[in-house]
Amino acid sequence: MTRRDPFDEIEDLLERMGREFEELGGTLEGTGPEVPRFPGARDVDVDVIEDDESIVVVADLPGFDADDVDVEFRDDALVITGSREEATEFDVAGADDGGEAGKPGETDAEAAGDAADGAHEADDEVRYHRRERRLRSVSRRIPIPEPVEADAATASFDAGVLTVTLPKRSPDDDRGHTIDVS
């Protein structure tokens, strides 16, 4: 009945793009609690929570085993890596991948990556209706804005969520070395 003007749709899209790009700028500056979700700008979603004693980093790493997750504190940043040597059972390179993909964005690069790994049941016919999950290795570097005791850090991994607790360095330590006066 009412026909939508295709130009409206394009304008909508452009406006959305503009917003996304603005948000990307925000992400690059990397501050503020409300870091916008810019899809694709990062591999691992994290929360960073500060309280009086510590800084806690919480990272979503669904589908990884604890053994596959690596955490390192380096240059005032926490580096989280999740490595997948491959193939959860369904990470198969089906012949249909390209054509059937439910998500428009998920294209060649990922399909090719999967193809290289897909040894599983090559003869079994599989049709993907949707492929939204990330099945690659991932990593993320999170700058920590305050001095912390990296040696005293603790980490746990539960239900695909990594939690790293970094105790803050006490203010005394901040003053640097004391030099004895003789």
Add this chain to the structure above:
Amino acid sequence: MNTTNPFDEIEQFLGRTPFAGERAWGRDLRTADVDVAEYDDEFVVTADLPGFDRDGIDVRVDDDRLTIAAERDAEREDADRRYLRRERRHESVTRTIDLPATARTEDASATYRNGVLTVTVPLDAVDADEGHRIDVN
């Protein structure tokens, strides 16, 4: 049947730009990322649901639709607990997926491990003899 949505094509194009990576634009926070794979004899739905309790996850089938719902208590921020970054999904999520008509939903099974829910639904074999035969009078 398939009318092409010009949006899809534009987004597909944008999806190839370095900015968008492989993710779609405008990701919905209240949903879960899923893979849906159909094999000859089974239908497998895999959903990323990091950080839920098994008890908080509800999987049900209604009229050939599979609904996955996962609930949790929202985490709060207070005076001595400040979020410096907040990117993870904190909401409860739901996701509905259409099942094929051949799905044997009564034999479906589900597992939750490392934050990933896997629902497997066996499919009835489509019998070639039975299918589309029309009697001739």
